[in-house]
Amino acid sequence: GAGVSQSPSNKVTEKGKDVELRCDPISGHTALYWYRQRLGQGLEFLIYFQGNSAPDKSGLPSDRFSAERTGESVSTLTIQRTQQEDSAVYLCASSVPGLAVSGELFFGEGSRLTVL
Amino acid sequence: DAKTTQPNSMESNEEEPVHLPCNHSTISGTDYIHWYRQLPSQGPEYVIHGLTSNVNNRMASLAIAEDRKSSTLILHRATLRDAAVYYCILTTRGNTPLVFGKGTRLSVIA
Numbered sequence A: 001g002a003g004v005s006q007s008p009s010n011k012v013t014e015k016g017k018d019v020e021l022r023c024d025p026i027s028g029h030t031a032l033y034w035y036r037q038r039l040g041q042g043l044e045f046l047i048y049f050q051g052n053s054a055p056d057k058s059g060l061p062s063d064r065f066s067a068e069r070t071g072e073s074v075s076t077l078t079i080q081r082t083q084q085e086d087s088a089v090y091l092c093a094s095s096v097p098g099l100a101v102s103g104e105l106f107f108g109e110g111s112r113l114t115v116l
Numbered sequence B: 001d002a003k004t005t006q007p008n009s010m011e012s013n014e015e016e017p018v019h020l021p022c023n024h025s026t027i028s029g030t031d032y033i034h035w036y037r038q039l040p041s042q043g044p045e046y047v048i049h050g051l052t053s054n055v056n057n058r059m060a061s062l063a064i065a066e067d068r069k070s071s072t073l074i075l076h077r078a079t080l081r082d083a084a085v086y087y088c089i090l091t092t093r094g095n096t097p098l099v100f101g102k103g104t105r106l107s108v109i110a
Helices: none
Strands: A005-007 A010-013 A019-024 A031-037 A043-050 A053-056 A065-069 A075-079 A088-095 A111-115 B009-013 B018-023 B032-038 B045-050 B061-064 B070-075 B084-091 B104-109
Touching (some): A043 A065, A043 A075, B032 B061, B045 B061
Parallel strands (some): A010 A111, B009 B104
Antiparallel strands (some): A005 A019, A019 A075, B032 B045, B084 B104
């Protein structure tokens, strides 16, 4: 597809279960970012990939959160032992190298996670 | 990181121009000024960005103060579809993640 694709679009899970959220960036975009947005709140940065490496993981809220990226393409965000506070929309974005200069970060539609 | 300050909310009448201000008094010489907006129930979308000179594109104009301590996003003719939260963000060279603040919630009245 032409844009950033995320799946699932909606996920309802029970507290304590693990979830995986997937992001397919735009082809050729080597930079990939994950953000979280709780209801009525702003975006929180989680992690950034350049290629398959993650130079900045500073936003991951706890060790229950992890992410990986393979083939400089698909990325998976995994949340283990989910808690109700993890309920949010998880947004993925991608860009060409040099975001500051190129300017444009492309966001997906997000994966809405609800933890019961 | 240099921070930005924006009004929490603004209101505009449809088909009138809108000037959205942003203060960034601690901006450094290598910081670019980016504007994004987030429509209801959607991910953010890029609007415009610049470094020193004013910029125009099909969506908006960006006016940057001479001392770069403030900037203004200009929507030339607001439509109902422009109702969104507008974020003013600074970022340095490279792929530094964009840090989104609270932004300005723009309401457009028909």
